[in-house]
Amino acid sequence: MDYKWKVKAETKRLYRATWRRGGFCGTSLFGFWLVASARLLAGNFYAGTSPTNVPWPGGVVPYEFTNTLTAAQQETYLDGLREWELAANVNFVPHTNQARWILLFSYNTNFLDFVSGGYGPQMVTVSSLSRAQVCHEMGHSFGFTHENIRPDATNYITVLTNNIADEPTNIYWFTIDPTSVPQGNYDFESVMHLAWDFASADQGVLATQEPKPPYFPRYQFRMGNYCISPGDRAALAYLYGPSLVPLTNVVTTTADVGPGTLRGAIYYATDHPGSPVRFNIPASDPGYSNGVFNIHLTGQLPPLVANGMVIDGSTQPGFTGPPLIVLDGLQVLPETFTSDTGLLIYSSSNQVRGISFMGFNWNGLTLIYADATNNGISGCWFGLSPSGSNAAPNAYQGILIEHSASGNTIGGTNALAGNVLSGNSQYGIYITDSNTTGNILLGNYIGTDARGSNAVPNALSGVLVGNGASGNVVGGTNALARNLLSGNLQYGLWVSDPTTSGNAVLGNYIGTDFSGNRALANAFGGVIIVNGAEQTVIGGTSVGARNVISGNTNFGLWLGGSGTVSNTVQGNFFGLNAAGDGVLPNSFAGMYLLGGAQNNRVLNNVFSGQPSEGLRLTDPGTSGNVVQGNLFGTDASGSQAVPNGYAGVTVLGGATSNTIGGVAAGARNLISGNYYGMVLSDPGTSGNVVEGNLIGTDVTGTNALGDSFAGVDVQNGACANFIGGIAAGQGNLIAFNRGPGVVMYDAATTNDAIRGNSIFSNGDLGINFNNAGVASNHLGFLAGPNDLQNFPIITNAFGYANSTIVAGTLNSLANHIYFIDLYRSVAADPSGYGEGQFYVGAVSVTTDGSGNAVFVLTNATGNYAGQYLAATATSEAGDTSEFSLAVVVTNTPAPRAEFLAPFEWQSDGFTFTLNLETNFSYRIQSAPNLAARPVAWTDLTNLIPTNSVFNFTDRTTTNYRVRFYRVISP
DSSP: OOOOBOOOOEEOOOOOTTSOOOOOOOOBOBSOOOOOOTTOSSOEEOTTOBTTBOSSGGGEEEEEEOTTSOHHHHHHHHHHHHGGGGTSSOEEEEOSSOSSOEEEOOOOTTSEEEEOSOSTTEEEEOSOOOHHHHHHHHHHHHTBOOGGGSTTGGGTEEEOGGGBTTHHHHGGGGSOOTTSEEOSSOOTTOTTSOOTTTTBTTTTTSOSEEEOTTSTTTTTTTSSOSSOOHHHHHHHHHHHOOOSSOOOSEEOOSOSSSTTSHHHHHHHHHHSTTOOBEEOOOTTSTTEETTEEEEEOSSOOOOBOSTTOEEEGGGSTTOSSSOSEEEEOTTSOGGGOSOOOSEEEOSSSOEEESEEEEOOSSOSEEEESTTOBSOEEESOEESBOTTSSSBOOOSSOSEEEETTOBSOEEEOSSTTTOOEEOSOSSOSEEEESTTOBOOEEESOEESBOTTSSSBOOOSSOSEEEETTOBSOEEEOSSGGGOOEEOSOSSEEEEEESTTOBOOEEESOEESBOTTSSSBOOOSSEEEEEETTOBSOEEEOSSGGGOOEEOSOSSEEEEEESTTOBSOEEESOEESBOTTSSSBOOOSSEEEEEETTOBSOEEESOEEOSOSSEEEEEESTTOBSOEEESOEESBOTTSSSBOOOSSEEEEEETTOBSOEEEOSSGGGOOEEOSSSEEEEEESTTOBSOEEESOEESBOTTSSSBOOOSSOSEEEETTOBSOEEEOSSTTTOOEEEOOSSOSEEEOOTTOOOOEEESOEEESOSSOSEEETTSSOOOOOSSOOOSGGGGOOOOEEEEEEEETTEEEEEEEEEOSTTOEEEEEEEEESSOOTTSBOOBSEEEEEEEEEOOTTSEEEEEEEETTOOOTTSEEEEEEEETTOOBOOOOBOEEOEEOOOOOEEEEEEEEEETTEEEEEEEEOTTOOEEEEEESOSSSSSOOOEEEEEEOOSSSEEEEEETTGGGOSOOEEEEEOO
16 A cells, blocks of 8 residues: 655653553554444544554564664563554564564653654654553554544543643644544543643643543543553454454463463453453463562553452462562663553452562552542552562552542451551552542551561551541451551651541551560651541540550650641550550650640540650640540559659640540549659640549559659649649549659749649648748748748637538738638648648638638538648639648537627627637627618628637617627638
8 A cells, every 4th residue: 555654743741650640642644544343442543544454464563673772671662562462463573574564763762752654664763661652652553543633532522722831833632633533432541542631731730631521530530541441452453353362361471461461361351341360370480489470560550440350369379378479560661751550440349369569660559530449459468579578669659549549448357368568668558639538458567577577667657648538447446457557667657638537547556566565666656647637536435446556666646736636546555565464665655746736535545654755735726635534654454553754644835725634434534653643834834624533543543553753743834724623523633642742843833723632642742832841831922833822721620510610811912812722631741731632612711901811611511520621722813822731620519609798888889798619710790670681791800719708899889779789600
């Protein structure tokens, strides 16, 4: 035939690893091609192309390489050409003396490629040795033109001309060719279709083509292909006839080209739904070495585009658990200029089992776009050498799940279902993008060797969930669902970004080996939740949901950042082994809650054995967080000390309005066995509530498990915090600590209320300013912790019938309101001051102009004769004093008052005599009449008599005709 021809050059681009590598372009310009038949699934041919008029009669294509290509480049190039042999009766043979042949040039570093007309030889240059590029250019040679310029393309795609770079020049690639011959359905995934961002002014961002409904968004990023599509294969078979060696679903060779290959089996399974890809490679195969079968790919495998495909490496004879089939991307040349993934899955309900993926320059396996749902990946290795103990990295992730891929299961709950994802150059598993939801990770080892005993780290983190991915689950409540996330060079798990919400982390070991008894640290920390991630659940209410987050470098969990809200950390072990009876510390702290994180809940965890704190809350904006039901510094039973080296809990750096404990029994934290039980520190740390906790006891609240120094330390300017309270359940039990119950330091540490607590049996004062012994009362203001608030003086304490009556005085700042809290104890502190084991009650007083006030409190709930009473004073601003000198309660007759004659009216007033009981507080009152209800009694004086006879003159009676009197006590 007589052909006229011209050459068209096509501009290429490189693709970023975070984006799908799309279709490629090239052109072969033949001025002919005949009409194709309607039975073709897809395809777009040059005018005149038909089964009876093809460029390569008989399908034989003699080829020759220029001497500028290396042997490896020639192999990759030829493997790409021979991909077409799997589709039709075409055959590439070395050129000898054939008149029609093809000359294959080296890849063009100017990123141009072309296919010339003429056949003596036809000259082909490619800008990339990728499988897609080579297949694309050979497609032109076989008679295909671009799919996106077929006459009916406007029914399927919209060209976004505003996004085309140099539109006057590049619009050519998007212009309909009315002479081309379309066959069958439009094929978005044809290797002959230009990519979604081809010739874009901002490649990877701005689309130049967009599918029309209903094909959008399914095919938006799937235009073009890594390999030849089902439509391409059917189209070539239409032109050249079917392949003489039919494909099957059984892999019988480790080669990457020809019948019996994995590539061919995937094509067969795509065309024959329900046919699983099985393996039966003989040990005599050249790829068999050290007990495994190495399939050294030279280009991207076909993506899985049909639903329900199965690729089952466990069918290889001799399989017992570790993968025998190894997909190796190390022979994919850099000259492909693409990022290749071991397997790309677009479709749903597929199963991939028992295969090792290593050495790929993108990911081991990629699940991408909304159709990739309900797939299962089990028993596979990603980034691990066949020995199971050394890294064989994939350049990015072991598995990438992105762009709305949802409902996929990575691993499983039987013994052979778990994957090993270790040694990769970024993450073991990366789950990203909004609408990427419902994916489940079960029973995997991530960052370790195949036994779970030693680290084979992923170079970043084990698992990353981010960029809006929501509702995914890492682990489960079944022991076989447990993931091991250990040994990674950053974190075991990273959850990040706004709108990343509702992810759950259940039942995993993070920072330990497979047994949960030995540290296998993640190098930066165990788990990090940051940058606005919300509603994440770490752990749960059942034992099976418990994560063991121990043995990590730095910390177990970091939860921080503005917008990081409403996360729940529940039921986990931090710093203990899996059984909860042995120490396995994170190297600094159990958990940080910081950086403005708000309204998070820390519930029913054990934080023990850390060198520093069990839990630290810190930084301005860190507020509204609730810490309840946890054990700090003990074993899981709450009966034995497993100390945190500095403190059980610290609230620092300006954290505000957080709640540690609560009034319900289940909200109580156990904070015992540490150096400090709890520390509140630093300017701006205010409004925090510490209530209802056990500090220094075992979980029963009765046995000693004291902190080595103080139960609570308030220092360095922490202000206006609340330790306890006088409502039911608000008081903390602070006992058996080896130093003070509560110690306060620094003049700027003020307004911290310490009320309603049970403080007893501590090694030093119950409340101690500056750890300097009893702070003596003083006149006026004196700077110091809680402004060195004076304590009250109890003057009387006696029991009568079923009541206890207490009287006393307070000297403090003039004309201020104070709250006097009374406590009782079986024994006084050795110092004589305090403590206060049982809260008795409170009375408020207002000091006079000299700063003095008298108080009386009658407690009608019991006669506490023989016990000791002590009191504290708390200013209206919240400054609480140390405990007063303890006074023993004695049984004493009830107060009485008797009016005695004579009653005399004198010029200076009305005089009478009273017979009173000494050392009781009395008030003498008067009223002008008794008719009004209620009677308006007015205090005339108050007194605590030291003699039984008291003479009184009312000097105001000169203004009254009638006057009534009464005496009340107290």
